[in-house]
Amino acid sequence: MKQYDHKKIEKKWPDSAKATTGKQVEYNHKKIEKKWQEKWQQDNLYQTSDFSSKPKCFVLDMFPYPSGEGLHVGHPKGYIATDVYSRMKTMQGFNVLHPMGFDAFGLPAENYALKNKIHPRVAVEKNIARYKKQLEMIGFNYDWDREINTTDPEYYKWTQWIFLQMFKKGLAYESFAPINWCPSCQTGLANEDLEDGRCERCSSEIEKRPMRQWVLKITDYADRLLQDLDLLDWPKHIKESQKNWIGRSEGALIKFPLIDSFKYEVEVFTTRPDTIFGATFLAVSPELAKTWFLMNWEASVEVKDYIDQTLKDRAKQTLKDNPEKTGINSGLLAKNPASGENIPVWITNYVLGDVGTGAIMAVPAHDDRDFEFATKYNLKVQEVVIPNRIDITNPPVAGKKSVVRSNVHAIVRNSITGKILCLNWLKHPWVTFPMGGVEEGEDIESAARREVLEETGYKNLKLIKILGGQVRAEYFAAHKDENRIAFTQAVMFDLENEDRDEVKTEESEAHEVIWLEREKIKYPYIAHSELNDWLSRWDDDKKVFIGEGVLVNSGQFNDLNSVEAQEKIVEFVGGKKTTTYKLKDWVFSRQRYWGEPIPIIHCVKCGVVPVPEKDLPVKLPEVEHYEPTGTGESPLANITDWVNTTCPVCGGEAKRETNTMPQWAGSSWYYLRYMDPKNKQTLVDPLKEKYWAPVDVYVGGTEHATRHLIYARFWHKFLYDIGVVSTLEPFARIGKSLGLILGEDGKKMSKRFGNVVNPDEVVALYGADTLRVYEMFMGPFDGEISWSTDSMIGSRRFLEKVWRLQSKIDINNQADNAEVLVLVHQTIKKVGEDIESFSFNTAISSLMILVNKLETLDKINLEIYQILLKILAPFAPHVTEEIWQNNNFGQESITLSSWPSFDGDKLSSDEITIIIQINGKLREKIVVGKDLPDGELLSKVKTLPKVQTALEGKVIEKEIVVKNRLVNFVIV
């Protein structure tokens, strides 16, 4: 394959290229881009003013975490998108806020500093400077006066302030429960920081460690976080992730009293109260069982040992493991509040202490895990819900009497041919298995054998298996003129030999015996609506029915639909409808140096005391050593000057809290600070907040779907509750999530794979405008796409074409080319709509189509060329600015010009191409005037030679005309 020689391309744009009057100047991005970037800066072109008569638009990027490696070409993709979007919005007359800042606290920065033996503060400053330089090269329209940095004490003062407000409301609390501990990062982590039971940063296996932690009560907001997703214009998959993460499940709390001298009621949480009659034992977590010791439960030694051992194993086991289910009979009996039966209480490792109530009612017939356990320990399995099928080909007929029957289906297989024995009914359009009613006192297998013998004469059958429990079905039995409600079981046999008795005449007159291939055995060809149930049980022995159905063996609730029965049963057993969540409170302290100090003081006398607001910020002390201690204490604990303080309440001896906040603290509210970045009195001025909030468009990667985006929503809702912000949600819209740019090899761009492409090189080679156009054109914004420096040439060629069109401008050209005019209006419309919907790739494609068209003309109307420049400007601000100003198209920057509008009447031309189809196949095209009446169109079309040949000697059954689009002749 031929490779472009980039060095040679570069020679084409030497730095020395000079403008010559009257002559075409070469497009030299090196000269143009730097010049305009400096000029824009000088003119404060991108300074945003608070308040304006214009409508506001807040466009936000997820701010970067400045790593030591600098930017690769994947990073700017999202920034380019918001830049394009915000530039268009500015031209459309909005007062746009498009800020940038840096999120720099946390482990990556600290680890980088440790590795390179420089102080994190110094490292962060250096990295930020590098990032800013790289960003500036691409020509973004940020208002750098509003830059923020989460590690700036003037910023984190307010992060600490929010924490204090939460503390005051009881939403920040100390916990001593076991938490996730990363032995490599030497810190506790939140649930959100894990990936498959490993540390999301370093992939170490996580241990459970009991230790003192600050925790934020995000669970108080679980329901609102879930509900208010409906208010958001976000991509489906992000909402979906949040939904899954919050993990709401509705069910009921039901009490099972113990029948024992140990008086206690075991409360269980279940999502399936309808199955309670099938609850044949209770399964209790060892964590819960252990608490019973405190209530004077006299357990046997074996039981105590089991509990201790299981708890020990659990501490060691990684979160991902699904160990073999074990358990022990506690010796206790509980009363099933629905059936009244006494059922055993088992202590098991498959019930978790921190989910629900730590105990479940086990329904082995309708839950895979309970079934597995019951099978292992030989516990009773009681079926209480069965599938309910209505025969759609033979539905019950209204007004006919209904008969309830107990039925059997016999599935007989010829063990040599594999074919299945069926009956072809002679007076009805049915094919069925041998079948019939089960007689009083008859077992299911005998009934099946009897039916096979009576109906087909075969007598030597070997039982293979009974296909699970009953299935309820409703159908109309035409041969008996009655509706049936049949409770049916199926029995499978192998035919041992062909020995066969004579069958009665009435049977042989009703149906003939046929043998069918297994592939033929499908509903509705086989007229049993239960068939799919049989088929799914056919090869699969373990069959637990977890679906919706009809209740059986459930006393007064029999025959009820299982979903409808839920509420009634909860009421019957005195249970309580309730809701649980997977979301856990946010473990908020880290035992590391580089984070916001938690503004709390521990006083010997007064206990936990918040730092008074006037003393904020609690600054991170300057230290020599900031390595993690590994003891579960933060490195700050060793800085005695800093740690030792006086209690703000009693003035006595006190120590500062030494844990720091997690990386996600600063980013949970940063968008608010952009509205008012320098305010010393308050987090954000309420008037400014009211003006700018909410963020109109937010852009960033999917990896933040369940952390940053949940945390920020949580903090925002809290700030709403205490009156700091005025909107329910922080980010109204996430247009599309940002798809990664992979390396040319299809792998994630990383130093490790040696596939990193640096934007500096690419900008030097092709220019920032080409980079911007290319990244937007590569593919759909939310798609994951491999980088290709070779493919960039297309975007460069496009900009060069635009550049060359300058020579064709003709002020006297009257723009009377109707075709071009239509295209221009279509392009204005499409580019505007596509940028709005983040479909940048198709916006550029339509710009290319316009440019290709203009290139075919000898002269270009000035106005049309200006329109082209304007709608291209958001993508390629430098080159369009250069052309704009060089030709004196305006006194000011093209950025300050207004977005062109399109004329709805000019979106289609007066001449329309109509396609002509014969039987739906394209046969001919014709150009006619717009809105030509159907009759005229048809007669015109029929004169076309191709149409005439096609229609010759044929009868036209139908003529379909779709206005301004097509004619279709249906012929025989």
Add this chain to the structure above:
RNA sequence: GCCCGGGUGGCGGAAUUGGUAUACGCGCACGACUUAAAAUCGUGUCUCGCAAGGGAUGCGGGUUCGAUUCCCGCCCCGGGCACCA
């Protein structure tokens, strides 16, 4: 296992209130310019067929005058959750 999203040329991809499938770009081939090459410009580029015409949007059915688009059943890929009761 449950829940989302997706499958279209050699490649990135376009087109869905059902109406010309493969826009735009890359690549490739040929041609023009050039001593030559690069760049640039032009032409061609789903597939079978000389043509007429046929076939193709993961697979199999269905609805329709007409299906990439809607319905049913599968297969595969990506993602979220997961002993969550």
